[in-house]
Amino acid sequence: MSRPPCPGRKGGSVSSVLFFLSAAFLTLISFGVQEFLPEITWAYGAKFILPTTIFLAAAVTVSYPFMLMLAFLVGFVWDARHLSFTSGIAETSGMVMGTGELAFGYSILLFGFAGSIMQGIRPLFGRGRFELPVLMIGIVTGLWLLLEYLLLVFRRGNPVFPESLWMKIGSTSLLAVLISPIILFILHKLAQVTHYEIRYEGLSRRGYGR
Amino acid sequence: MRKINLLALVAFIASLAWVFTLDRESRGQIQSRVLEWFTPIFKTQTALEGNPEIEADRQREAGVLAAENAELRRELAEARVYRERSDQLQVEVNKLNAMLGFVKQSREHLIPARVINRTASNWWSSVVIDKGGEDGVGTDLPVRNEIGIIGKTAQVSPNSAKVILLTDEQCRVAAQIEGTLEQGIVMGTRGEGDGKGELRMRFLSKDATIPPGLKVISSGAGGLFPAGVFLGTVQEFIEGDVYGEAVVEPAVDLSVVRDLFVIVQDFPSDDVPAPEDVAPSSGDAEPEDQSVLRAEPYIPPSTADGSLVQDVQAALPGAEGGISE
Numbered sequence A: 001m002s003r004p005p006c007p008g009r010k011g012g013s014v015s016s017v018l019f020f021l022s023a024a025f026l027t028l029i030s031f032g033v034q035e036f037l038p039e040i041t042w043a044y045g046a047k048f049i050l051p052t053t054i055f056l057a058a059a060v061t062v063s064y065p066f067m068l069m070l071a072f073l074v075g076f077v078w079d080a081r082h083l084s085f086t087s088g089i090a091e092t093s094g095m096v097m098g099t100g101e102l103a104f105g106y107s108i109l110l111f112g113f114a115g116s117i118m119q120g121i122r123p124l125f126g127r128g129r130f131e132l133p134v135l136m137i138g139i140v141t142g143l144w145l146l147l148e149y150l151l152l153v154f155r156r157g158n159p160v161f162p163e164s165l166w167m168k169i170g171s172t173s174l175l176a177v178l179i180s181p182i183i184l185f186i187l188h189k190l191a192q193v194t195h196y197e198i199r200y201e202g203l204s205r206r207g208y209g210r
Numbered sequence B: 001m002r003k004i005n006l007l008a009l010v011a012f013i014a015s016l017a018w019v020f021t022l023d024r025e026s027r028g029q030i031q032s033r034v035l036e037w038f039t040p041i042f043k044t045q046t047a048l049e050g051n052p053e054i055e056a057d058r059q060r061e062a063g064v065l066a067a068e069n070a071e072l073r074r075e076l077a078e079a080r081v082y083r084e085r086s087d088q089l090q091v092e093v094n095k096l097n098a099m100l101g102f103v104k105q106s107r108e109h110l111i112p113a114r115v116i117n118r119t120a121s122n123w124w125s126s127v128v129i130d131k132g133g134e135d136g137v138g139t140d141l142p143v144r145n146e147i148g149i150i151g152k153t154a155q156v157s158p159n160s161a162k163v164i165l166l167t168d169e170q171c172r173v174a175a176q177i178e179g180t181l182e183q184g185i186v187m188g189t190r191g192e193g194d195g196k197g198e199l200r201m202r203f204l205s206k207d208a209t210i211p212p213g214l215k216v217i218s219s220g221a222g223g224l225f226p227a228g229v230f231l232g233t234v235q236e237f238i239e240g241d242v243y244g245e246a247v248v249e250p251a252v253d254l255s256v257v258r259d260l261f262v263i264v265q266d267f268p269s270d271d272v273p274a275p276e277d278v279a280p281s282s283g284d285a286e287p288e289d290q291s292v293l294r295a296e297p298y299i300p301p302s303t304a305d306g307s308l309v310q311d312v313q314a315a316l317p318g319a320e321g322g323i324s325e
Helices: A012-034 A050-059 A064-082 A106-119 A122-126 A131-156 A162-192 A201-207 B003-020 B026-047 B052-058 B061-097 B305-317
Strands: B109-116 B126-129 B141-142 B150-159 B160-165 B172-177 B183-188 B200-204 B215-216 B228-239 B244-251 B259-266
Touching: A012 A050, A012 A064, A012 A162, A012 B026, A050 A106, A050 A162, A064 A106, A064 B003, A064 B026, A106 A131, A106 B003, A131 A162, A131 B172, A162 B150, A201 B183, B003 B141, B026 B109, B026 B126, B026 B160, B061 B244, B126 B150, B172 B200, B200 B228
Parallel strands: none
Antiparallel strands: B109 B126, B109 B259, B126 B160, B141 B150, B141 B259, B150 B160, B172 B183, B172 B215, B183 B200, B200 B244, B215 B228, B228 B244
């Protein structure tokens, strides 16, 4: 009996690569679009964080190796864009105080971690359930923000957790939940264009008794 | 775990290790390049937003604008005179310091710049300005406007630069409270990424008496920020177990700041310049670059011919034969 073609992809590995490249391109474009999105001042400076939302949405649609590649790409650009570079020789005054800045590359780690969590719900997404991924994108966005803040606290000391912190994390997570269905829809369309079928290989393998 | 996933994870960790071990120079180059890529986006964004001040001016009458223009021209002329006097004094101070064996003070020039982006970071307060390496802007230079200190430069690309705002925890300024002996470090508060945060002045004496309303100015300690520049006003003093802390309201509203100056230090050589070396050129010479407000030294006739130096040498106690130019 001949072995059935891998049902995870309509067009095999070429489709996977094409879809991954499209998702990566979409994520890179989102960095530019992000600059045009204002903060919502009454929501403690919350805003749509497009690169993160697109990455998290893409993380449930691609395989684990592609998710890690995407995490590296997004984390690298994020740090290059947002971390401040100082010469390290003029830290002001003679008092002993370190810069307390995060190491370049920390975002890659955070995105890798967040993407791994999203990979855990791929089976549900593969079955066509959109509710949990949408909810999870909000939760993981909040977790990602909190981890980033905790890393800052760890580096700089003096742990402070003001009310505005929780409001900002909560508002940003909510905004991510609101925008994620649109992102997932765009990714779904991209998958159609590239003939990529968003499915979970593990489930399909079990289904075919391999 | 599938073999391919395991291999991907190993490759990911290896790549992460490579990024973490990047040296400072490579990291700076990467960040500078990425900032340069983003610069056209920032400029487009600024162009689309428009300048609210210009829009407001369009609504005003021509007569009001003409009167305001005349007033500004008068103030500019006055400022030029003050600058000239200041430069003259700086040259004299440098000469006298050199004679006394002190390190000469540097001269400063200001590079005017405009904010083209307010960074959409989560926990950092910074802006991007439209002047970069090609305009003489470097890393770790103080930035101010006509009111007070705004922050310091971070990564610099050829045509833009990032400025860490004073309200960011990463920007620390050695400061003193005017009218007291209290000195400390002024820094921003964590997590206020919109530039609206308050400042904290730390490491004050725990039993200090600091009433609200006193001015906080930079002390110049550390050498990065110039001394005597306004930082903010004390709102409240909080006694601590080890040291006191003051809540400071920033002098400049950093959430709306638009025009600013990058301060570039011109460090002179160790040798005292000969009077003929620093004498002004002919009066009709135009500055090479109009975008840079250079504090060209003005040497009065008494200094140019060396008579002032001779006068001071004579006035200094025990100076006979002990001081030479």
